[in-house]
Amino acid sequence: MQLWVREKFRLRFTYQLLDIKYFWEHLENFQYEIMVKQSQLSNSLSNVTGVGFILLQITFFEDKTFEGRSYEVTTDQPDLCAHLNCCNSVKVESGCYEHPNYGGHQYFLKKGEYPDYQQWMGSSDSIRSCLDLPSQPQKHSQLQIYDKNDFGGRMLEFMDDCSSLQEDFHYSNIQSCHVLEGSWIFYEKPHFRGQQYLLKPGEYRQFTDWGATTAKVGSFQPTVDIS
Numbered sequence: 001m002q003l004w005v006r007e008k009f010r011l012r013f014t015y016q017l018l019d020i021k022y023f024w025e026h027l028e029n030f031q032y033e034i035m036v037k038q039s040q041l042s043n044s045l046s047n048v049t050g051v052g053f054i055l056l057q058i059t060f061f062e063d064k065t066f067e068g069r070s071y072e073v074t075t076d077q078p079d080l081c082a083h084l085n086c087c088n089s090v091k092v093e094s095g096c097y098e099h100p101n102y103g104g105h106q107y108f109l110k111k112g113e114y115p116d117y118q119q120w121m122g123s124s125d126s127i128r129s130c131l132d133l134p135s136q137p138q139k140h141s142q143l144q145i146y147d148k149n150d151f152g153g154r155m156l157e158f159m160d161d162c163s164s165l166q167e168d169f170h171y172s173n174i175q176s177c178h179v180l181e182g183s184w185i186f187y188e189k190p191h192f193r194g195q196q197y198l199l200k201p202g203e204y205r206q207f208t209d210w211g212a213t214t215a216k217v218g219s220f221q222p223t224v225d226i227s
Contacts, residue, residue: 058130061089064116077130078102087127089115102129106196106211108185108223141182141222145174149206152176161221164190173215177204183223186210190218198223 062068062084071083080087092109107122117125140159147153156169166172167190174186179201188194197210207215 059091060084060087060127062086064088066091066113066115073130076132080128080130084127086125088117088125089113090127092130102131104128106198108196108198141184142180143182143184143220143222144178144180145171145217146176147171147173149175151178151203151205158220161192161219163192163219165217165219166190172217174207174217175215176206177210178202179204184220185223186212186217187219187221188212188214188216192219192221194218 057072057074059066059070059072060080060083061070066089068088069084071080073080090109091113092111104126105122107127117127143158144151144155145158146155153175154171156171162168165174177199179199181201183201184199185192186197186199188196195212197212199210204210
């Protein structure tokens with residue numbers, strides 16, 4: 001009986017040593033498989049969202065110079081009406097919209113502090129929704145603009161920002177456009193001022209497709225330039 005117990009213990013100990021040996025021999029493979037799985041998960045999430053990942057943090061204040069009632073958000077907010085009556089200053093890392101559900105005037109702001117709404121070219125003290133606009137991971141941006149609807153007339157192609165469409169190209173109205181790569185922001189006035197519009201990759205057969213009321217565009221830039 002004692003011999004049988006001793007033999008059983010010896011076999012168990014041998015199996016444990018074999019398990020440990022197998023573990024160390026395959027540790028590098030295990031680590032590699034973990035890295036592959038992590039990479040696949042990261043790529044899958046990037047493919048779903050089309051963007052890189054950053055932490056959204058934006059604080060709204062009802063009064064100027066960051067005073068009065070405040071509200072901080074870390075996710076997209078389609079309706080801020082329940083939290084704020086108005087907004088006169090903001091500490092921001094993403095885009096804001098004048099109306100609920102991302103409607104009305106759009107404001108795309110770099111990370112920073114804005115002590116009053118005129119600093120972000122706001123038309124009023126109204127901000128009713130906000131949307132995270134993470135940095136784009138793409139290396140290239142490409143845009144084609146046309147002076148007639150449905151991609152007709154004169155065409156110009158850009159891969160970088162344009163501070164004054166009229167001065168540089170004698171081109172003041174964009175009737176249609178095709179965003180081939182990246183996301184772009186159109187500004188109503190030169191030097192990145194005035195009403196703003198976000199255009200993601202796709203076809204825009206007329207200016208109303210990107211939410212504008214006129215075809216007037218004074219300047220534009222890819223979103224990678226404002227991150």
